[in-house]
Amino acid sequence: MADASESGGKTALEVEGLTAGYGDIEIVHGIDLSVSEGSLVSVVGPNGAGKSTLLKAILGLVKVFDGSIRLDGHDVTRFPLEQLVRRGIGYVPQVDDVFETLRVHENLEMGGYLLDKPTRARRIEEVLEFFPVLAEHMRRYVGTMSGGERKMVAVGRALMTSPRVVIFDEPTAGLAPTLVQSVLEDQARALADRGKAVLLVEQRAHAALQLSDWAYVLVQGRVARSARAADVLSDPEMGEVFLGGAVKS
Numbered sequence: 001m002a003d004a005s006e007s008g009g010k011t012a013l014e015v016e017g018l019t020a021g022y023g024d025i026e027i028v029h030g031i032d033l034s035v036s037e038g039s040l041v042s043v044v045g046p047n048g049a050g051k052s053t054l055l056k057a058i059l060g061l062v063k064v065f066d067g068s069i070r071l072d073g074h075d076v077t078r079f080p081l082e083q084l085v086r087r088g089i090g091y092v093p094q095v096d097d098v099f100e101t102l103r104v105h106e107n108l109e110m111g112g113y114l115l116d117k118p119t120r121a122r123r124i125e126e127v128l129e130f131f132p133v134l135a136e137h138m139r140r141y142v143g144t145m146s147g148g149e150r151k152m153v154a155v156g157r158a159l160m161t162s163p164r165v166v167i168f169d170e171p172t173a174g175l176a177p178t179l180v181q182s183v184l185e186d187q188a189r190a191l192a193d194r195g196k197a198v199l200l201v202e203q204r205a206h207a208a209l210q211l212s213d214w215a216y217v218l219v220q221g222r223v224a225r226s227a228r229a230a231d232v233l234s235d236p237e238m239g240e241v242f243l244g245g246a247v248k249s
């Protein structure tokens with residue numbers, strides 16, 4: 001049977017039977033999901049489906065009731081975020097993803113605070129190689145930058161630990177429509193093409209699916225469909241899941 005692992009290399013992140021929520025309330029029920037090296041996997045679905053809750057459960061930010069999360073084959077269920085970062089997960093949150101009152105280079109240094117100085121300097125070079133345009137802005141305060149530029153800083157910060165898995169929570173939320181395509185393409189897709197396992201939660205389903213290898217459609221806290229992104233895109237029934245009509249961006 002086709003599954004997410006065929007779309008890339010070795011499985012990096014594997015979620016099995018994950019049930020999670022807030023207080024006593026279960027929001028996501030028995031989620032199975034996997035992300036391989038070199039692939040971009042999207043989680044899409046209507047508002048309130050539990051997409052953010054699923055991410056937060058993986059990242060140790062909400063209560064996991066049942067199920068498991070494995071990173072490179074090691075059980076990391078209920079590990080706090082800092083430990084997950086140490087073990088190779090990079091997280092780009094939807095909000096509060098940069099320090100606005102700090103300069104670009106300071107933001108990058110914060111992302112690498114766990115590292116020794118030479119490694120940190122080397123990683124900054126790697127980030128600038130990935131985002132050459134940031135080199136011109138290193139001394140700028142992030143608060144003065146555009147939404148797209150800030151996202152670059154946020155991703156750059158997450159890349160400082162050289163993660164093997166990169167998790168994006170709605171990277172295009174609040175961005176001008178003209179920036180949506182480039183953020184998804186130059187950041188999420190480009191990282192997958194460089195061998196990272198990329199997990200993307202996006203409300204702009206159409207734009208995300210066009211660039212993704214695999215898609216999980218989440219409805220009412222359950223995986224309603226797990227398929228090649230192209231197959232989800234071309235399925236007219238899937239249009240019903242989003243906004244009650246055609247799959248839109």
Ligand SMILES: Nc1ncnc2c1ncn2[C@@H]1O[C@H](COP(=O)(O)OP(=O)(O)OP(=O)(O)O)[C@@H](O)[C@H]1O
Nearest residue numbers: 022025027045046047048049050051052053054203
């Ligand atoms: N902190 C919280 N405490 C209690 N319930 C919450 C909390 N955060 C979210 N929920 C509930 O969990 C459900 C799923 O929310 P979640 O934010 O995961 O959905 P989502 O798929 O990310 O939606 P959206 O597309 O609007 O971002 C919703 O019913 C929401 O009201």
Ligand SMILES: [Mg+2]
Nearest residue numbers: 051052053170
């Ligand atoms: Mg959400």
